[in-house]
Amino acid sequence: MMKKYLILLLAAACQVSAIKAQTPADYVNPFIGATTSVDAAGVYHGLGKTFPGATVPYGMVQVSPNTITGGDNGPGYSYEHTSIEGFAFTQMSGIGWYGDLGNFQVMPTTGKLNTFSGKLDHPELGYRSTYTKTSEAASAGYYSVKLDKYNVKAEMTAAPHSGILRFTFPKNDDSRIQIDLARRVGGTSTLQYVKVVDNHTIQGWMKCTPDGGGWGNGDGKGDYTVYFYAQFSKPLKSYGVWSANIPDDWKRKLEDVTSDKYQQAIANAQVLPNVSEKEGKHLGFYTGFATTANEQVLIKSGISLVSIEGAKKNLQAEIPAWDFDGVRQKARALWNTALSKVSLTGGTKDQRTVFYTALYHTMIDPRIVSDVDGNYTGGDNKVHQSSAFNKRTIFSGWDVFRSQMPLQTIINPSLVNDMVNSLVTLAGEKKEDYLERWEFLNAYSGCMLGNPAISVIADxxxxxxxxxxxxxxxxxxxxxxxxxxxxxxxxxxxxNGIAKTLEYAYNDWCVAQLAKGLNKTADYAKYKQKGEAYKNIFDPEKHWFRPKLKDGSWEPWPVEGRLKEWYGCMESNPYQQGWFVPQDVPGMVKLMGGNAKVIADLDSMFIKTPENMMWNAYYNHANEPVHHVPFLFNKLGAPWLTQKWTREVARRSYKNSVEGLIGNEDVGQMSAWYILAASGIHPICPGDPRQEITSPSFDKVVFRLDPAYAKGKTFTIAARNNSAKNVYIQSARLNGKPYNKCYLEFSQVTDGGYLELTMGPKPAKGWGSAK
Structure with a gap:
């Protein structure tokens, strides 16, 4: 009996040791959110819209499978699709509005050369391949899949400015690697150039303009050139270019490029063997070779947004050899270093997977766009260099000012400096007198609303x-x-009168905070007053916010009342948008009829929300305007309701599954909300250092602070007696002393310390109820 007991004890010890040995990267599941399915979402916005491919923290390169070019499929991939058209070197994460990038798309093939990718419903007509779903694997910095059509295993990994793919071919005399140089997620590259440099190397560029669709199908003004310097492990003995005849008068937006007429032109592209240099409107490059069974052939490429020379330097600095496994190990190490900025104790394996995958998703953008030598292309299309900051891009402002950028102020403050510097210098380079609200590769797209860059600066x-x-x-x-x-x-x-009035009022308040800090007293008074503009659209008869016409009269009140989507709002309804007065919650409450009435109304909003929390008319976590709402109970003197509902949102809205994000990831925002809320703190009002305390999902969360910005080394939030039932804070101690506030000042976090919360199954209404 004793022997059996010792064996069991040893086995248990080994299990514990195995759990402890796991690194943060082990928990990353890149398939979480990797679907654009409208059917699964029940709304045209789709679900997470993430990509499963290989990248490194904030890297310029994302080598990922692409399953579709058309439709509102920003990442170019959706899990439910059954075929792959290639593996592109650039992707966007979690966005709608057609998307962009998806450039330099590589595909291994065998047999007859096909210049047409084919369609989802007829993959057999082109070079795209069905794939064995069970063979698909993804982890931090790595992706692999088996392509059924060609019996080829495709693997990929990445470095910050470069990527490498390894293809394991069958025995075949007509094996091939082909590259679609025109491919772009939301349309097409409008002009390409390729040149064979030597018997292992090609170089060139792909110019992408609004005429070719892309970001917002051209309305996003995406205008950039991707330069590449690519090498093959197998010599270029049989190679060539294909070139489609695209007439000058053909339009080239997404609906044009995906039309049968356009696709037929691609299918009939002229194949030009042994052509070593070519410029054209729709080019591809191929290299053919014979392979033995299980022969591995690799391709690696540096990418630059500055020059071919920049792409070459990037590749030589990061992937000088043909060591695929070494690059993969380095990518994983980079992820472990980045993800270790937050460490966890407790929670289930699924919860830890959701947490670290969420943290992973917050570390894709804003990505670096400067080369290894510091060069970057500015808003004036000139080459600039800066050693003071890393040039970054993809600022999804209306989304990320709420949780994503506040999260980075804790774990990655230098990134926040980079982002502000990038936006401020961009305005100077473009000679514009305003900050862009949704920046994409220097483009002033004007997407969404408000002035979120001001929020980030003020915060x-x-x-x-x-x-x-x-x-x-x-x-x-x-x-x-x-x-x-x-x-x-x-x-x-x-x-969108309600949404814009409320958000502009908040932005004015942000300017007031900056003015106050800079001792600009007149400006402070002016913008503080403008920050109260929310009062101007509150209708006392309807007891809610209501859009006004230019003459000051009210717009007609809809039959659905404040539940009417798009009534004065952006992708929301007045019930959801109307809570956005973060800068003056007491003033908002006074308008709405007082504390008790507001608490009841707010609680009812959550109670009426569907169990699955998918897109709905009440608490719609799938969209950003309500992300601060659960924390309002803290300011209403009912912090136990913040604790209750944040735990519910975390439990019901985030899953370890492909459909695990109930709305668009939105460039890190959806995931950042979870990281902060599940850790136990989240702001209501960026620009105000106050951080709301809520119920953590884990026993202990440790934030590692940046010594260049913080006095302390770590800030820890520990939850004693924490469980799925014990969601309510009973008492708290900060650095060993009793603490009865339901919030922290940001300086208390960066000073370092230990917040210990004692949890229980019932509300402790005496704790933290002082506003």
């Missing part, structure tokens, strides 16, 4: 993250509000 300044040109940032913030704001009328009346 950074309030948290002593100030390694940027503060006077210029302030000047741009003021001129941005003058250009895009509530104006002399004190409200916005053109369209």
């Amino acid at each position: 950074a300044y309030a948290k002593n993250i100030r390694n940027f040109n503060v006077p210029e940032a302030y000047k741009l913030s003021v001129s941005t509000m003058d250009k895009f704001g509530n104006g002399d009328a004190g409200y916005y009346y053109v369209d």
